[in-house]
Amino acid sequence: RIDGDRLWRTLMDLATIGATPKGGLCRLALTDLDKEGRDLFVRWCEEAGCTVTVDEVGNIFARRPGRNPDRPAVCMGSHLDTQPTGGRFDGIYGVLAGLEVIRSFNDQGIETDAPIDLIVWTNEEGARFSPPMLGSGVAMGVFTLDHVLDIRDTDGVRLGDELARIGYKGEVPVTGHAMGAYFEAHIEQGPVLEAEDVEIGVVTGAQGQRWYEATVTGRESHAGPTPMRLRRDALAGAAVMMEAVEAIALEVGGDACSTIGRVQVHPDSRNVIPGRVWFTIDLRNPDPDALARMDAMLRERLAAIADKRDLTLELTDFWAFPTTPFAPELVGHVRRSVERRGLSHRDIVSGAGHDAVYVARKVPTAMIFIPCENGLSHNEAENIKPEHAASGCAVLADAVLATAG
Amino acid sequence: RIDGDRLWRTLMDLATIGATPKGGLCRLALTDLDKEGRDLFVRWCEEAGCTVTVDEVGNIFARRPGRNPDRPAVCMGSHLDTQPTGGRFDGIYGVLAGLEVIRSFNDQGIETDAPIDLIVWTNEEGARFSPPMLGSGVAMGVFTLDHVLDIRDTDGVRLGDELARIGYKGEVPVTGHAMGAYFEAHIEQGPVLEAEDVEIGVVTGAQGQRWYEATVTGRESHAGPTPMRLRRDALAGAAVMMEAVEAIALEVGGDACSTIGRVQVHPDSRNVIPGRVWFTIDLRNPDPDALARMDAMLRERLAAIADKRDLTLELTDFWAFPTTPFAPELVGHVRRSVERRGLSHRDIVSGAGHDAVYVARKVPTAMIFIPCENGLSHNEAENIKPEHAASGCAVLADAVLATAG
Ligand SMILES: NC(=O)NCCC(=O)O
Ligand SMILES: NC(=O)NCCC(=O)O
Numbered sequence: 001r002i003d004g005d006r007l008w009r010t011l012m013d014l015a016t017i018g019a020t021p022k023g024g025l026c027r028l029a030l031t032d033l034d035k036e037g038r039d040l041f042v043r044w045c046e047e048a049g050c051t052v053t054v055d056e057v058g059n060i061f062a063r064r065p066g067r068n069p070d071r072p073a074v075c076m077g078s079h080l081d082t083q084p085t086g087g088r089f090d091g092i093y094g095v096l097a098g099l100e101v102i103r104s105f106n107d108q109g110i111e112t113d114a115p116i117d118l119i120v121w122t123n124e125e126g127a128r129f130s131p132p133m134l135g136s137g138v139a140m141g142v143f144t145l146d147h148v149l150d151i152r153d154t155d156g157v158r159l160g161d162e163l164a165r166i167g168y169k170g171e172v173p174v175t176g177h178a179m180g181a182y183f184e185a186h187i188e189q190g191p192v193l194e195a196e197d198v199e200i201g202v203v204t205g206a207q208g209q210r211w212y213e214a215t216v217t218g219r220e221s222h223a224g225p226t227p228m229r230l231r232r233d234a235l236a237g238a239a240v241m242m243e244a245v246e247a248i249a250l251e252v253g254g255d256a257c258s259t260i261g262r263v264q265v266h267p268d269s270r271n272v273i274p275g276r277v278w279f280t281i282d283l284r285n286p287d288p289d290a291l292a293r294m295d296a297m298l299r300e301r302l303a304a305i306a307d308k309r310d311l312t313l314e315l316t317d318f319w320a321f322p323t324t325p326f327a328p329e330l331v332g333h334v335r336r337s338v339e340r341r342g343l344s345h346r347d348i349v350s351g352a353g354h355d356a357v358y359v360a361r362k363v364p365t366a367m368i369f370i371p372c373e374n375g376l377s378h379n380e381a382e383n384i385k386p387e388h389a390a391s392g393c394a395v396l397a398d399a400v401l402a403t404a405g
Numbered sequence: 406r407i408d409g410d411r412l413w414r415t416l417m418d419l420a421t422i423g424a425t426p427k428g429g430l431c432r433l434a435l436t437d438l439d440k441e442g443r444d445l446f447v448r449w450c451e452e453a454g455c456t457v458t459v460d461e462v463g464n465i466f467a468r469r470p471g472r473n474p475d476r477p478a479v480c481m482g483s484h485l486d487t488q489p490t491g492g493r494f495d496g497i498y499g500v501l502a503g504l505e506v507i508r509s510f511n512d513q514g515i516e517t518d519a520p521i522d523l524i525v526w527t528n529e530e531g532a533r534f535s536p537p538m539l540g541s542g543v544a545m546g547v548f549t550l551d552h553v554l555d556i557r558d559t560d561g562v563r564l565g566d567e568l569a570r571i572g573y574k575g576e577v578p579v580t581g582h583a584m585g586a587y588f589e590a591h592i593e594q595g596p597v598l599e600a601e602d603v604e605i606g607v608v609t610g611a612q613g614q615r616w617y618e619a620t621v622t623g624r625e626s627h628a629g630p631t632p633m634r635l636r637r638d639a640l641a642g643a644a645v646m647m648e649a650v651e652a653i654a655l656e657v658g659g660d661a662c663s664t665i666g667r668v669q670v671h672p673d674s675r676n677v678i679p680g681r682v683w684f685t686i687d688l689r690n691p692d693p694d695a696l697a698r699m700d701a702m703l704r705e706r707l708a709a710i711a712d713k714r715d716l717t718l719e720l721t722d723f724w725a726f727p728t729t730p731f732a733p734e735l736v737g738h739v740r741r742s743v744e745r746r747g748l749s750h751r752d753i754v755s756g757a758g759h760d761a762v763y764v765a766r767k768v769p770t771a772m773i774f775i776p777c778e779n780g781l782s783h784n785e786a787e788n789i790k791p792e793h794a795a796s797g798c799a800v801l802a803d804a805v806l807a808t809a810g
């Protein structure tokens with residue numbers, strides 16, 4: 001039994017930090033607001049009797065001891081950072097559902113054999129510092145600590161400096177934390193559960209992603225006296241490439257997705273034909289072969305467009321992870337919980353990357369999804385139903401209990 | 406007779422202020438570098454015996470007196486501000502060719518009946534503060550002084566504040582300056598003269614322009630779990646619109662041009678489907694009917710794309726001027742000079758806007774073009790031949806002399 005009202009109040013309390021006029025959150029990683037959110041979370045955990053430690057990349061671990069201190073911890077967690085125009089639940093729900101599990105175990109005097117760790121991972125969104133999932137990535141040995149501390153935001157500010165500035169550069173070694181299992185509750189961030197009127201998504205894994213950066217170079221010239229046929233317009237070429245990127249996902253079909261999220265035009269003057277355009281590309285597919293096909297289509301089509309227009313294309317791999325299955329045993333704990341509780345449910349593959357994806361490389365992992373309104377996420381209007389929040393939290397509690405003994 | 410070597414040295418001297426590594430200039434309007442360039446120009450004019458005054462919008466007037474102080478001045482001029490990645494000659498050539506005319510008249514003891522004014526117009530490029538041609542625009546009553554002083558750059562800095570800061574907020578009333586005629590020498594900024602191996606372009610007028618701002622609004626959502634068919638991707642729609650803008654000029658053909666120079670994507674995060682895209686559009690045509698047709702095509706096609714993709718389009722008129730003929734009598738002075746000097750020449754319509762376009766609304770006006778290398782302008786590689794610079798300057802001197810008596 002968990003306290004759904006308390007969970008909701010806690011969510012709303014944290015949603016006051018970085019609130020936007022449109023009802024969302026802007027609490028970018030390692031800003032003053034992120035510090036404020038972290039501080040509040042740490043206070044709540046300490047009030048719940050947990051011991052809080054911070055590792056070298058700012059990941060926060062709140063421990064509820066078990067009977068057997070030698071067993072690796074059964075872990076829950078997610079992230080507290082948001083997109084620039086993000087919602088109140090993405091990541092935050094998973095963290096605070098974990099806190100509610102601990103609070104309700106306390107209320108009911110439940111002891112577990114293994115210790116329970118509630119984890120906040122640093123910079124999951126990849127919005128301020130890119131790529132995403134940096135805290136979990138370092139912890140799981142995907143990135144080196146030095147590499148990640150040296151990543152800069154668009155203003156050139158170093159991640160490591162910001163970590164120190166907000167007081168979350170911890171001393172605990174970032175790798176080697178003993179995790180016996182990891183559960184992450186999260187909003188679906190897509191429309192499937194809502195459309196099928198299903199309360200819980202039993203997440204069997206996450207689809208693969210490939211991120212790129214494209215730089216198209218042409219020749220700057222005057223927007224007036226330069227005849228169309230003599231132009232080498234980097235932006236006109238980039239626009240056709242952007243259309244091609246969209247077409248790739250449409251042609252491949254199924255669950256294929258393609259997105260261009262960022263664009264920079266140089267020199268960015270109204271009457272100058274752009275000489276250079278930079279943009280990002282995000283390709284996704286749960287089917288590894290289809291994702292490889294999308295990658296090949298991307299390279300071929302963008303190169304052909306550049307060629308035809310006498311433009312230079314530099315297409316670099318920025319980040320990627322393969323389709324990642326979760327641990328059947330842990331997924332089984334989630335499934336048994338929803339069945340026992342009589343919650344409507346379906347298996348689902350995560351469309352987004354999550355810290356769970358990196359954790360799954362080293363630790364048995366599972367995720368629990370709840371529906372979100374209109375399938376909207378990475379949007380200030382992101383919303384969930386309190387009863388779904390409570391159901392997901394109850395399933396998380398069941399799964400943790402089943403694993404921690 | 407003018408001194409081509411001195412003109413070239415003067416051009417190279419001014420090109421040291423704001424020089425870029427690629428051999429161009431970045432001397433945006435009303436920056437410290439613009440002040441430095443203006444100060445050097447003022448010193449040169451005073452050394453040449455001119456009286457220098459500055460008007461309320463920062464336009465600089467260097468006067469060489471005539472025998473008859475009651476006659477309105479015969480004027481020469483252009484601008485000293487550049488694009489962010491501009492060249493060494495755009496605008497600057499016209500100003501320094503005018504200075505060389507004054508210097509050589511001094512050397513040869515030439516007196517004119519009318520006074521001669523050499524003018525530097527403020528913020529011609531429209532790069533830092535947009536639209537272009539603001540100094541000449543206020544002087545000719547196209548814009549009010551208050552409106553222009555209140556225009557802001559992309560950092561929100563006010564034009565009027567920058568003018569005061571660099572010490573070029575003058576006291577002379579900006580309208581009502583007595584101009585009897587205006588000649589502006591300029592590089593062609595296009596490929597025509599070079600392609601035909603012609604030394605001088607006799608400019609009969611300037612083609613019309615229409616500038617717009619487009620804002621496309623869709624719905625922000627997550628780049629992963631949002632299926633392609635449920636997206637309202639403002640950038641995917643904007644990319645198709647950008648292609649349509651290019652296609653309009655290609656379809657209308659002839660001298661039609663269309664350019665998108667600036668793009669801003671919101672929220673500009675790699676894994677967020679953009680909810681809003683803003684971009685600028687620049688349409689040009691020497692034929693007024695064809696320009697009107699392009700305008701109609703733009704409105705219709707962009708609206709149809711927005712409609713089809715369930716996006717909202719806001720298309721606003723930002724700036725425009727109609728095709729502008731220059732004064733036949735003054736154009737005749739230019740033509741007679743090139744003929745007498747045996748320079749190869751052709752009539753040409755300016756593809757760019759120039760201060761001359763606004764001046765022509767109130768004052769008899771003509772322009773003189775010289776070729777530029779590869780037709781390149783608004784590019785750091787912009788270049789001209791010293792002998793062309795000298796020829797254009799000599800023609801300017803002839804035309805001024807023929808007009809000033
Ligand atoms: N949940 C989430 O937004 N994660 C960031 C990585 C991704 O874009 O999938
Ligand atoms: N010469 C020049 O670049 N003028 C600015 C206005 C235009 O873009 O035509």
